[in-house]
Amino acid sequence: MDVAASYDRLSDGPARYRANGLGGRVVVLPATCRRGTHQLPAAGFRALASDGAIVVDCFACGAGEPVNQWRLSMSGAIAERAEFDDQPYANRPARPVKQ
Numbered sequence: 001m002d003v004a005a006s007y008d009r010l011s012d013g014p015a016r017y018r019a020n021g022l023g024g025r026v027v028v029l030p031a032t033c034r035r036g037t038h039q040l041p042a043a044g045f046r047a048l049a050s051d052g053a054i055v056v057d058c059f060a061c062g063a064g065e066p067v068n069q070w071r072l073s074m075s076g077a078i079a080e081r082a083e084f085d086d087q088p089y090a091n092r093p094a095r096p097v098k099q
Helices: 003-008
Strands: 016-019 025-029 045-050 053-058 070-073 081-084
Touching: 025 053
Parallel strands: 025 081
Antiparallel strands: 016 025, 045 053, 053 070
16 A cells, blocks of 8 residues: 555544634644654744645655645634644654655
8 A cells, every 4th residue: 555645535633723812713733743753833834725624744854745744624714823732633643754
């Protein structure tokens, strides 16, 4: 089985949201890459929201590779702001490094 292809169909679950002090919607993105090796704000990242999902790429792992991406399902309107926090995603194990 092609490991990367199998990840194409996987979702990492729902994105987490919170309200800021003014009542605005904030999406909470994972602070660590999907492999568990890089801090996204330091390593570089891209987060794109479309078709009901947010895809977060880690530039240090290799952007565009499905095994390196967080894929989070969206609910409701697109948030106006984003922040990083690993706690809401702590129960998801890191993805193995492709051999």
